[in-house]
Amino acid sequence: MTIVSEDTLMLLERAVLQTGRIVSGVESGQTSLPTPCGNWDVGRLLQHVVGQDLHNFTVAARGETPDWAEPPQALGNAWSVDYQERAQRLLSTWREADRDAEVAGPGGRLAPLIDRADQQITELSVHAWDLARATGQGSHLDPEVAAYALAWGQRMLQPAFRGADKAFGPEVSVPDGAPVQDRLAGWFGRDPAWQPPAAR
Template identity: 55%
Template sequence: MDTSDLTVDLMDRALTQMGEVIAAIRPEQATLPTPCTDWDVQALVRHVIGQDLRNFLVSVRGEMADWAAPPEELGPDWAAQFRAAAAPVLDTWRSADLDRPVSGPGGREAPLRSRADQQLTELAMHAWDLARATGQDRELDPHIAEHGLAWSHTMLRPEFRGPDKAFGLEVPVPADAPTYERLAGWFGRDPEWKSPGAAG
């Protein structure tokens, strides 16, 4: 399996995993807090479905996504809405030339696969956020988080962290901690975070 096949396979697994996490959320859990302090469960699901997937599809086509545009509204069936939005993303990745150069920040070009790196990282982190927020006892795919952690270590610089910045300060985590805990700490989450009322 070449690197393109590996990237698309990982994307398939990441989207499937997120879909399973969203499908396991119960209606009464919508207002629970999440490790993303600005979002409760419903707001984070709305971000994933109505903003991430919309922009992922634009990005995989080689275009520039507008992340400032607000997310689309959620319907009553979050799992079905996620599946409907995720399918064209995966189909487009499967037919894409991952080595095709596309414009990046500052006008610099990079292979299209670099956009997959960002998407995989986003899916890994938010799958952990939602699973933790809703008390889901599931084993998340460590390979997705390892990929995201390796990529984000090359991209997330200190000037992007802090108050009023896109990311919080890194939370120190032991080097031998589970992968998702290291990913959470790297993105400024507390790996020990637990949502009040998630169980039951």
């Protein structure tokens, strides 16, 4: 167990906690609201984060390969309770894992298992921003977590992954001196100035 591994796990825990606070702040009447995440409304984004991400992240933390084509797990009205249960399962799996074990990474190269947490930190951070902005909870992310997510995203998100039929839209230009959560949002194709239609 290395210091780097411990630092990464700490950042993941903070990302999980941050997203959990935002998920718990989503009200039942807000599920049909639009989000900055493509054509997904709040309900669909919750389904993705709570019903798919957390399960697949846990599979990845075990050293296995998630099936992202598998439909999200069922999600009822108590999405905050579901989130907390699945998030604790994820973190427990990471704490018990051999984080230095070599597993297949991007492109099939071998990498330490803990490297898989980088994508999880990033995914949670970006979707936390989406949900917070869509539901009027502000969009001030933990700056260290956001900076870590941005740095990983800038290394990994290649132009070939962007486009109308791809997972990510074009980068939205953001000044270098803008808050880190704005630069993170822009890098992942969100407009940092996005507001819900009722707030425009």
